[in-house]
Amino acid sequence: MSVSLSKGQKISLSKDNASLSRISMGVGWDVAKKGGFLGGLFGGGGGDIDLDASCLVFDDAGQSVDEIWFRQLKGMNGAIVHTGDNLTGAGDGDDESIKVDLSKLPATVKSLVFTVNSFRGQTFDKVENAYCRVLDEVSGKELAKFVLSEAGSHTGMIMAKIYRHNGEWKIHAIGEKTSGRTFHDMMPTIQGVL
Template identity: 80%
Template sequence: MSVSLTKGQKISLSKNGATLTRVFMGLGWDVAKKGGLLGGLFGGGGESIDLDASCLVFDERGELVDEIWFRQLKGMHGAIVHTGDNLTGDGDGDDEVIKVDLSKLPASVKSLVFTVNSFRGQTFDKVANASCRLVDDTNQKELAVFALSEAGSHTGLIMAKLYRHNGEWKLHAIGEKTAGKTFHDMMPAILGML
């Protein structure tokens, strides 16, 4: 069963007393369409769209302790793995995936912030069928789904934060619109969300 979270909403990642241990964030979008009838016939028009998923790891003090993105595909000694950079959105399903084994994260980790950015600068309202989802990796059930096109004319979005509260992992849907071609450009807004 899928839960469509709204901005600011929080949910627990514990179900019936059993805590989820493995989740993944999937990011999907469609290849840019060629412009017009002649553009489609002769290969003109359309521009390549490169969305990027990132996971930033913070400690109790709110300090960045690890970053998992297309230039660093593994973090936290293998507890977080990015499956690889997709430069076009080509293919079905999730185009970029970040897998997290919450049970392998050290106790010093307080929160994980998931972001999406448009590396080539196209705004989200120009990207077809762009969505991001958080999935229980044990039974492949969607926990939350976010439509990126609703972000409008922005190039970055702070999607969600997984955080520990009283020994339990919770999900906070942030949905903060930002500008940035990488998460580095978005850091002032990210730090404001901690």
């Protein structure tokens, strides 16, 4: 059974799934139906929203060891794979997905931080129904879902962190608003959630 996460909540992904080895972080969103004058001025044109999901890998010391995003679709020697960039947000289901083989990650990996940002600079005022969810890749079962309900003038969000704690994989629903067209711009805020 999937757990609906609220901002700040932490749960174990391994507790009821002892054999959990491969997960997928799916991200979805829709174009907001109401724009408004300021949204049109600052949000970019057109009816498409290009949000980009990224996975940043950190060690115990909080140092970045890999970055998986639309310009680098594979990382950690193939243990993490981004399935590709969705430029519009159109369609049902996950718009972007990042697959992680937890069993192939080196023991030095402490946490995976998942972010989403608007490369074109469109703000979250133009987005609705945004979410991230973790699936067990083997069974296809949804383990946890976090609805990113906060609209605003921000262009990025730190969605969640998946991390090791006492031999278990856990998820922390973060939902921290940020600004930046790529995760590089968001790095000071990301460092603060490690």
